[in-house]
Amino acid sequence: MALQKDFLWGGATAANQCEGAYLEGGRGLANVDVIPHGELRPQVMRGLYTMDRIDENQYYPALKGIDFYHHYKEDIALFAEMGFKTFRMSIAWSRIFPKGDEEEPNEEGLKFYEDVFKECKKYEIEPLVTITHFDCPMHLINTYGGWKNRKMIDFYKRLVTVLFTRYKDLVKYWITFNEINMILHLPFMGAGLHFEENEDQTQAKYVSAHHELVASAWATKIAHEINPDNMIGCMMAAGNYYPYSCMPEDVWAALGKDRENMMFIDVQARGYYPNYALKFFEREGIHFDISDEDREILKNHTVDFISFSYYSSRCITTQEGVGETIGNAFKGTKNPYLKSSEWGWQIDPLGLRITMNTLYDRYQKPLFIVENGLGANDVLLEEEIDGYRVSDDYRISYLKEHIKAFKAAVEEDGVDLLGFTPWGCIDLVSASTGEMAKRYGFIYVDRHNDGSGTMQRYKKKSFYWYKDVIASNGEKL
Numbered sequence: 001m002a003l004q005k006d007f008l009w010g011g012a013t014a015a016n017q018c019e020g021a022y023l024e025g026g027r028g029l030a031n032v033d034v035i036p037h038g039e040l041r042p043q044v045m046r047g048l049y050t051m052d053r054i055d056e057n058q059y060y061p062a063l064k065g066i067d068f069y070h071h072y073k074e075d076i077a078l079f080a081e082m083g084f085k086t087f088r089m090s091i092a093w094s095r096i097f098p099k100g101d102e103e104e105p106n107e108e109g110l111k112f113y114e115d116v117f118k119e120c121k122k123y124e125i126e127p128l129v130t131i132t133h134f135d136c137p138m139h140l141i142n143t144y145g146g147w148k149n150r151k152m153i154d155f156y157k158r159l160v161t162v163l164f165t166r167y168k169d170l171v172k173y174w175i176t177f178n179e180i181n182m183i184l185h186l187p188f189m190g191a192g193l194h195f196e197e198n199e200d201q202t203q204a205k206y207v208s209a210h211h212e213l214v215a216s217a218w219a220t221k222i223a224h225e226i227n228p229d230n231m232i233g234c235m236m237a238a239g240n241y242y243p244y245s246c247m248p249e250d251v252w253a254a255l256g257k258d259r260e261n262m263m264f265i266d267v268q269a270r271g272y273y274p275n276y277a278l279k280f281f282e283r284e285g286i287h288f289d290i291s292d293e294d295r296e297i298l299k300n301h302t303v304d305f306i307s308f309s310y311y312s313s314r315c316i317t318t319q320e321g322v323g324e325t326i327g328n329a330f331k332g333t334k335n336p337y338l339k340s341s342e343w344g345w346q347i348d349p350l351g352l353r354i355t356m357n358t359l360y361d362r363y364q365k366p367l368f369i370v371e372n373g374l375g376a377n378d379v380l381l382e383e384e385i386d387g388y389r390v391s392d393d394y395r396i397s398y399l400k401e402h403i404k405a406f407k408a409a410v411e412e413d414g415v416d417l418l419g420f421t422p423w424g425c426i427d428l429v430s431a432s433t434g435e436m437a438k439r440y441g442f443i444y445v446d447r448h449n450d451g452s453g454t455m456q457r458y459k460k461k462s463f464y465w466y467k468d469v470i471a472s473n474g475e476k477l
């Protein structure tokens with residue numbers, strides 16, 4: 001069994017990392033705008049340092065991004081040249097509802113995305129739209145406390161109703177929340193959470209997560225009512241935990257860490273909190289109300305597909321003195337059998353196959369790999385060679401191995417996979433570090449860590465390689 005004929009090859013981006021134009025088109029300020037580059041960034045992302053407005057002494061890379069707002073036609077034409085069947089992008093909530101709690105949406109924001117979707121359709125590219133990729137209007141954070149507040153469910157319902165109605169004929173594939181489990185690691189970035197000095201952070205995170213999970217189920221219900229053809233996905237930052245050793249304690253620890261992440265998808269895909277989660281809440285003294293209506297919505301409106309990002313597997317031990325690694329905000333034990341990227345993220349293609357099998361065994365719903373890739377320092381060549389200006393064989397090799405792994409999961413293990421959208425198909429601002437130097441793209445963007453650069457786009461060697469991969473439906477690697 002080869003990949004299905006209509007396999008959705010493409011690439012992925014997020015509004016906050018590429019759009020820029022943060023004050024144009026009536027857009028309001030969002031949490032993602034006020035996360036600075038530099039020393040303060042980790043504290044701000046974790047909600048431990050309150051940043052609620054633009055501070056002139058800081059540099060905020062998201063405010064300009066790669067200026068996709070003004071370059072989208074050129075960028076989508078390049079995606080089309082590579083043969084993209086799909087393009088994953090996200091909506092900036094504060095373009096549609098600048099403050100978040102208005103009754104009426106902002107027409108200029110709606111029109112912008114309509115134009116982007118139409119541009120995709122011109123090339124028969126299917127948009128795959130993340131409704132919230134880490135962003136939340138600042139007004140909702142400053143006034144209501146972000147997702148800690150149950151009122152957020154209603155604001156989100158209003159947002160999705162507008163989106164599903166307006167783009168009924170343009171968008172079919174939707175993702176409710178990007179990496180919903182990231183709320184546990186980067187709570188300000190993931191859900192607009194700031195913490196007071198003595199606040200119980202675990203409690204606040206799980207209350208907020210519950211609100212997001214209920215909002216996600218409402219979105220699924222509303223999407224299906226507006227258009228029964230809509231396909232709604234949950235999205236998790238995935239990558240199985242391996243026990244560092246075969247000590248039963250390490251195996252048990254790995255199971256626990258996997259459950260921490262899977263809990264979100266268990267709720268979104270099966271419709272209820274699993275017993276291990278209820279016991280965890282009880283043990284930790286975590287309390288939140290699950291109303292009868294919440295239960296009904298969660299139960300009856302589960303997602304259509306499971307999407308996830310995969311950069312690496314993870315590893316855990318109970319033993320002391322073993323080295324640590326921090327890939328994609330998940331701290332863990334360093335796996336001695338794996339190599340690492342320049343940013344210390346470990347590289348494990350087989351881990352993708354393992355993760356896919358785990359998810360498919362558990363949920364029996366189609367999977368969608370909506371992020372994967374290698375963040376690397378690229379060098380722009382002085383002269384073009386065969387049409388490209390960056391010789392990124394390391395990226396080709398990373399992606400090639402991961403494609404082989406997911407093909408094996410499909411062809412040899414029978415996993416149902418809808419598509420593959422590698423992360424940052426065009427260079428964009430790094431979420432974890434705010435750097436431009438951490439590049440993932442097939443297309444190089446002339447922008448740098450200090451904000452300098454012309455924003456000009458250049459093709460990399462991987463651009464032509466990926467084009468062949470798509471044209472051959474993954475046969476020519």
Ligand code: BG6
Nearest residue numbers: 014179328375429430431432433
């Ligand atoms: C995922 C996020 O966690 O990883 C993306 O969904 C992010 O927004 C990507 O950009 C890669 O991480 P980074 O930190 O290298 O940009």
